[in-house]
Amino acid sequence: MKKDYYEILGISKSADAAEIKKAYRKKAIEYHPDKNPGDKSAEENFKAAAEAYEILSDPDKRRQYDQFGHQAFSGGGGGFHGGQGMNMDDIFSQFGDIFGGAFGGGFGFGGGGGQSRRPKGSNLRIKVKMTLEEVVNGVEKKVKVKRKVQADGVTYKTCPTCNGQGQVMRVTNTILGRMQSASTCPQCNGIGQIIEKKPAAADAYGMITSEETVSIKIPAGVSDGMQLKVSNKGNDAPGNGIPGDLIVAIEELEHETLKREGENLHLDLYISFPEAVLGISKDIDAVNGKVRIKLEEGIQSGKILRLKGKGIPSLNGYGSGDLLVHVNVWTPKELSKEQRQFFEKYLTDDSFVPAPEKTEKSFFEKVKDMFS
Template identity: 80%
Template sequence: MKKDFYEILGIDKSASAEQIKKAYRKKAIAYHPDKNPGDKEAEEKFKLAAEAYEILSDPNKKAKYDQYGHQAFDGGGYGGGGHMNMDDIFSQFGDIFGGFSGGGGFSGGFGGGGGQRRVKGSNLRIKVKMTLEEIAKGVEKKVKVKRKIQAAGVSYKTCSTCNGQGQVMRVTNTILGRMQSAATCPTCGGSGQILDKKPADADAQGMTTHDETVPIKIPAGVVDGMQLKVSGKGNDAPGSNSLSGDLIVVIEEVEHEFLKREGENLHLDLYISFAEAALGTAKDIDAVNGKVRIKLEEGIQSGKILRLKSKGIPNINGYGSGDLLVHINVWTPKTLNKEQRQFFENALTDDNFLPHPEKTDKSFFEKVKDMFS
């Protein structure tokens, strides 16, 4: 079972952005590979801390994690033991460690250590439409994407501008003296390499466009707008030591013809006739996991809500399923023939047809309250 991100950083859910950053810095310094050479356990904790910080430092990702847990980001390569590699961490969060150990910094891209970094390709973003039935069960979708990949036969050589370091040093004269700073190499873009040999079908960076079918496992209970990440299925980046970007999958929920979703609960308007309401009947209704037969007792009233336990949408964290709420509506005929009209005219003075609500009959507001409780 995946460890809670708040527990990894040693904070609670009310922690501020500054407290989250401070907690991550403390953990990452403690478990950094430079301080724990050869210690695989420390390296794993270092990666998990970075993974936790990646989510909790982003307000949108944090909100989704607070609501849905780890499964808000599951889907092809995320989670489970630290999905980030060292180069991801160095390139994304290196600024947090400035000034450590008296300003010397860490190696591998942190602080002032510098050095060649691995360039990551751009992410791709697609929308995947899902029906309520698919959301209720979870599915594997296969999507076709156009990716930029390194062309066959392309080769790269060391950048002469930065000598393969990916950075160039700049010296600036100030009133305080000469100041030295590092900047990304303008020639190679930080990869430390430039194009050497380029096939005829490749672009200026040695890339070609490739159609690829990517399988995506989508868990049950996803919501409209949720994003899943498939690592390494975005665009490639130039260079022999580069990383591929990611494929970001955005869930688009298709509106159901009859069922309306409210979180994990589903709502259905069921219309019945006067005769069915008076005599009672059985109805087959379509739920997301198949047909369900319900029994309507004699004298059922319009506005009655029947709750079918666990016939809604599964909780994305595996905590059971929501309910299906069936709203009873007694249909009033708009036209009557002579015999039908005579029947209802006689019923106007029949005491049995006059409204006699009982104390146990709930008001509209009480029904709404029960529905949301």
């Protein structure tokens, strides 16, 4: 079982953004590969801290994690939110600035100051529509994505300005003496390489647009607005860079008869007055087909029948919600002469006089129970 992200960083669940960043910087410096050369345990702790920071520093990801735990980011396929697929270059590329000057400004793995940073390509975003059936069962979607990829025939050479370091050093004289500072190379933008030659169809960065079919495994229980991440399926980066990610936003389509509320589903069931009086068995819509239910004699309008486990599966794997059937007795608006005479005959009959039992809950009590 994966360790809790808050526990990894040594913070409380109420920690604010500044506390999260401070805690991550402390852990990153403690387990930094330059400080612990060859120590695999330190490297794993370093990656775990980066993964925890990636989630908790993003308000949306943190909200999903607080609600669903690690399961919120376990979509399979190309690897979803979280640092599961992160390597050391990913971490330095995304979070290197947090280390400040603690390691001489170098962000490369195990090399200390002066190494160039591997650039990361830009992310792509798409929206995927899902039916309620797909939400309940999980689904694998295949989508076509247009992404920037490095063109065949592109070659690079070492940047002459920074000699492949990605940084240029400047020395200035101050009243305190000579001060040395490093800044990103203006010619290669920190990559350490520049294009030597490229085909005519490529852009200034040696990229062309290519259409690719990406398979996305979406787990059961996702909800509208949730975002999943497929690692390395965004735009490529120049040189030996890290591809960006594909961000997948979930759009849940409305069902014709079922309404979703969290992990529960609601269904309005209308029955006739004779059906309410005599009782009846009816087939109703559930997500994966029809379900037969029995309505007892004398069932009242407003009665709620709960079908256990017929709702939405929990994203964290803890069972499923319920299907709540709301019974509504349909009162006819037009009657024939004979029908009207029948009801007039029994208008004052004791069997037709409302006599709710004390054990029956009021409408407001039912609403309160439904939302509690």
